[in-house]
Amino acid sequence: MRYSQLFSKTSRDFPKDEVSSNAQLLIKAGYIYKEMAGAYAYLPLGLRVVEKIKQIVREEMNNIGGQEIIMTALQRKELWEKTDRWDDEKVDVWFKSALKNGTEVGFGWSHEEPISEMMKNYINSYKDLPIYVYQFQTKLRNELRAKSGIMRGREFVMKDMYSYSTTEEAHQKFYDATIDAYLKVFERVGLGDLTFLTFASGGAFTQFSHEFQTITEAGEDTVYLHREKKLAINEEVLTEEVMNQLGVKKDELEQVKTAEVGNIFSFGPTKSNQLGLNYVDEDGSSKPVILGSYGIGITRLMGVLVERFADEKGIIWPEAVAPYKVHLIGLNLEDENVKQKAESVYQVLKKMNVEVLFDDRLDASAGEKFADADLIGIPYRVVISKRTAEKAELKVRAESKSKEVSLEELFEAFK
Amino acid sequence: MRYSQLFSKTSRDFPKDEVSSNAQLLIKAGYIYKEMAGAYAYLPLGLRVVEKIKQIVREEMNNIGGQEIIMTALQRKELWEKTDRWDDEKVDVWFKSALKNGTEVGFGWSHEEPISEMMKNYINSYKDLPIYVYQFQTKLRNELRAKSGIMRGREFVMKDMYSYSTTEEAHQKFYDATIDAYLKVFERVGLGDLTFLTFASGGAFTQFSHEFQTITEAGEDTVYLHREKKLAINEEVLTEEVMNQLGVKKDELEQVKTAEVGNIFSFGPTKSNQLGLNYVDEDGSSKPVILGSYGIGITRLMGVLVERFADEKGIIWPEAVAPYKVHLIGLNLEDENVKQKAESVYQVLKKMNVEVLFDDRLDASAGEKFADADLIGIPYRVVISKRTAEKAELKVRAESKSKEVSLEELFEAFK
Numbered sequence: 131m132r133y134s135q136l137f138s139k140t141s142r143d144f145p146k147d148e149v150s151s152n153a154q155l156l157i158k159a160g161y162i163y164k165e166m167a168g169a170y171a172y173l174p175l176g177l178r179v180v181e182k183i184k185q186i187v188r189e190e191m192n193n194i195g196g197q198e199i200i201m202t203a204l205q206r207k208e209l210w211e212k213t214d215r216w217d218d219e220k221v222d223v224w225f226k227s228a229l230k231n232g233t234e235v236g237f238g239w240s241h242e243e244p245i246s247e248m249m250k251n252y253i254n255s256y257k258d259l260p261i262y263v264y265q266f267q268t269k270l271r272n273e274l275r276a277k278s279g280i281m282r283g284r285e286f287v288m289k290d291m292y293s294y295s296t297t298e299e300a301h302q303k304f305y306d307a308t309i310d311a312y313l314k315v316f317e318r319v320g321l322g323d324l325t326f327l328t329f330a331s332g333g334a335f336t337q338f339s340h341e342f343q344t345i346t347e348a349g350e351d352t353v354y355l356h357r358e359k360k361l362a363i364n365e366e367v368l369t370e371e372v373m374n375q376l377g378v379k380k381d382e383l384e385q386v387k388t389a390e391v392g393n394i395f396s397f398g399p400t401k402s403n404q405l406g407l408n409y410v411d412e413d414g415s416s417k418p419v420i421l422g423s424y425g426i427g428i429t430r431l432m433g434v435l436v437e438r439f440a441d442e443k444g445i446i447w448p449e450a451v452a453p454y455k456v457h458l459i460g461l462n463l464e465d466e467n468v469k470q471k472a473e474s475v476y477q478v479l480k481k482m483n484v485e486v487l488f489d490d491r492l493d494a495s496a497g498e499k500f501a502d503a504d505l506i507g508i509p510y511r512v513v514i515s516k517r518t519a520e521k522a523e524l525k526v527r528a529e530s531k532s533k534e535v536s537l538e539e540l541f542e543a544f545k
Numbered sequence: 546m547r548y549s550q551l552f553s554k555t556s557r558d559f560p561k562d563e564v565s566s567n568a569q570l571l572i573k574a575g576y577i578y579k580e581m582a583g584a585y586a587y588l589p590l591g592l593r594v595v596e597k598i599k600q601i602v603r604e605e606m607n608n609i610g611g612q613e614i615i616m617t618a619l620q621r622k623e624l625w626e627k628t629d630r631w632d633d634e635k636v637d638v639w640f641k642s643a644l645k646n647g648t649e650v651g652f653g654w655s656h657e658e659p660i661s662e663m664m665k666n667y668i669n670s671y672k673d674l675p676i677y678v679y680q681f682q683t684k685l686r687n688e689l690r691a692k693s694g695i696m697r698g699r700e701f702v703m704k705d706m707y708s709y710s711t712t713e714e715a716h717q718k719f720y721d722a723t724i725d726a727y728l729k730v731f732e733r734v735g736l737g738d739l740t741f742l743t744f745a746s747g748g749a750f751t752q753f754s755h756e757f758q759t760i761t762e763a764g765e766d767t768v769y770l771h772r773e774k775k776l777a778i779n780e781e782v783l784t785e786e787v788m789n790q791l792g793v794k795k796d797e798l799e800q801v802k803t804a805e806v807g808n809i810f811s812f813g814p815t816k817s818n819q820l821g822l823n824y825v826d827e828d829g830s831s832k833p834v835i836l837g838s839y840g841i842g843i844t845r846l847m848g849v850l851v852e853r854f855a856d857e858k859g860i861i862w863p864e865a866v867a868p869y870k871v872h873l874i875g876l877n878l879e880d881e882n883v884k885q886k887a888e889s890v891y892q893v894l895k896k897m898n899v900e901v902l903f904d905d906r907l908d909a910s911a912g913e914k915f916a917d918a919d920l921i922g923i924p925y926r927v928v929i930s931k932r933t934a935e936k937a938e939l940k941v942r943a944e945s946k947s948k949e950v951s952l953e954e955l956f957e958a959f960k
Contacts, residue, residue: 135610135612136612137612137664137667137676138667138674138676139667139673141666154572163623163663163664163666165616165619165620165659166617166619166621166650169616169617169619170616170617171616171659171663172614172615173614174612174613174614176614177613177614177615180615195550197550197589198589198592199586199587199589199591199592200586200587200595201586202580202581202584202585202586202685202700203685204580204581204685204699204700205580205617206580206581224644225650225652226642227640227641227642227652227687229687229699230687230688230689235581235640235651237618237640237642244580244586248578248580248586251551251556251578252552252554256657257908258552258554261552263552266647268618270619270685272617272642272644272645273645274645283573284644285617285618285619286617366712400868458644479952493672513670527629540646
């Protein structure tokens with residue numbers, strides 16, 4: 131992509147009411163646009179990051195047998211009444227409206243109910259199970275406050291997966307497989323070292339649910355970390371009993387601020403009983419299906435990445451989620467020789483299937499181009515200029531020193 | 546994909562209130578699920594078709610310089626008041642709700658306003674233009690009736706593109722390029738012969754807008770077709786004057802029922818004037834940006850494909866949008882030899898990157914498997930059974946006769 135063509139240019143400004151550092155950076159660098167508090171549009175660079183995160187999650191969910199679907203935003207009142215989650219007193223984030231005939235409708239803030247209701251069409255016998263389905267859904271939540279940028283919004287993209295199993299044992303096996311898959315996702319996006327499986331409060335059915343918490347000052351949660359054992363305990367369940375159970379001592383724990391990037395939850399048969407989602411077992415008896423629910427906040431994850439990987443100059447994307455791999459800067463492009471060299475490097479890299487953002491602007495100074503590259507945060511910066519002559523300058527965004535390389539070495543590096 | 550694993554099995558049933566033939570077929574074949582009138586979930590097979598259509602559209606929009614973004618569903622009242630399109634008397638398809646602080650919000654039924662408002666951040670000078678942006682957005686429209694299945698819904702996926710140009714001439718050039726790109730899209734999805742560029746009523750700014758109308762009895766529109774000239778006239782503008790202008794005579798025109806699968810529209814400077822979207826021209830003067838708007842109903846297109854390409858047995862997908870290319874049916878799989886052969890064909894095709902749905906069920910009869918394959922409508926059916934011995938049976942869904950081929954010939958056919 132030629133930067134001269136990209137419409138979402140960098141800017142020094144951001145909306146006055148934007149207090150979160152992730153959104154400020156993403157707005158300045160041209161990744162997102164603020165529509166209103168808690169609702170952001172994703173511009174070409176931002177959408178590329180979202181899609182890369184989604185693809186990593188998709189691959190890991192497919193690996194454990196997940197099947198991708200997409201449910202609706204529109205929600206039926208009668209359905210949510212069955213599980214007593216329609217009432218605003220019970221769930222305080224509903225957006226609601228009405229059809230022309232007066233029927234109330236809601237906008238999906240979660241999808242356990244509609245997916246489980248739908249499964250009544252597809253689950254009859256134990257032979258139909260297990261089923262694992264997931265979606266990347268735009269969730270709408272009427273949050274009272276929305277001041278955390280894309281980390282907590284009124285409109286955001288979430289991957290939610292649901293598992294339908296015959297028995298508690300079968301369920302537990304998939305639940306554990308999901309923990310592994312989630313840890314792989316966070317590893318792949320670059321948050322492996324910073325993200326911890328966290329014990330949090332369960333529900334009617336299990337003692338614990340599990341969260342995946344990433345250490346960041348921008349987070350809203352507090353957890354107690356055991357680095358060696360690679361686990362954490364949410365403060366809400368930090369009791370002597372729980373510590374004993376997990377084999378940790380209070381003074382081994384470190385209190386840290388974190389953001390929840392994923393959570394997984396066992397509903398057991400509870401929701402199936404409410405909705406009448408049963409299967410006929412081998413012995414002919416009818417049993418409730420065991421339900422699990424598994425979320426990853428896709429756009430939240432993007433926000434956490436920005437919070438964690440940035441310096442005073444801008445964003446520093448991990449390579450796996452960067453919008454482009456190489457930021458190619460052409461300087462002195464009014465010089466026909468230099469211009470041809472820069473163009474040729476651009477074309478060769480593109481042919482090699484390397485994703486390149488090519489700053490080919492004629493009306494921007496070297497200083498502006500370097501500052502923009504630092505702000506945008508693409509992992510590798512390559513400069514072609516009069517000064518680099520037959521060579522190129524290669525710099526890793528996260529490092530301070532650049533080096534001169536021959537074009538051969540350059541192409542070799544991106545093979 | 547193994548059909549035994551796919552949760553969205555075929556069924557003889559569909560909801561009693563479902564009167565449209567596209568939705569009936571798609572529900573029976575396991576592509577979609579009806580959440581409520583006009584709102585459907587897309588199951589694994591259905592989502593694959595949607596994504597294939599999107600990818601074709603994406604490629605053609607990128608080819609003419611489109612940049613992909615995604616706007617928000619949530620809409621600000623003040624913005625839409627500027628163009629006088631907030632009032633329910635003016636726009637009767639709004640879903641509206643309220644934030645916790647009482648502020649009214651709407652849910653996006655169209656996005657000209659927010660995208661154009663956003664562009665005020667990125668357009669200052671003539672040097673910033675042209676800009677072409679598009680998105681695949683889930684539109685929410687509070688339709689009074691929703692009886693056309695996925696052809697007209699309360700919630701549906703639309704590709705909407707917007708062009709921002711300096712002059713009417715520059716605008717017209719892109720407008721014409723979009724016509725070509727749209728015709729390519731409809732050609733690629735298999736509707737080329739059935740889809741006609743149609744002259745429809747313009748607005749304050751131009752005499753005509755253009756629609757792309759596909760011939761189908763399930764359509765809601767009536768157009769007058771000139772097959773030879775490959776154009777049509779919407780009945781709303783069928784006057785002597787228009788016919789003269791287009792060089793056609795009344796008795797050369799054929800009245801047909803059609804569904805609008807795309808439309809393009811010139812706003813001229815109108816919306817820019819309302820929103821204050823101006824640019825500074827070379828001579829230093831401030832001018833309104835010329836706006837064009839270009840839609841393709843993605844899920845509607847899928848509905849039209851089903852309406853057009855089906856027989857009494859089920860759907861017949863054009864290859865470019867089919868969820869899988871090959872429907873591999875294994876019969877007599879209790880026979881270890883046959884099973885191994887079917888498995889090996891499945892693995893070889895997968896390795897060749899051929900998309901295969903493998904009916905590996907042990908508890909379904911040959912008759913059921915054939916009926917399901919016809920209902921699902923994948924272009925090529927391959928049967929491995931005791932009877933086919935060292936060969937395979939290959940049948941094109943759209944044709945009635947099958948032929949025996951050697952495995953070599955089979956793999957050669959899908960190279």
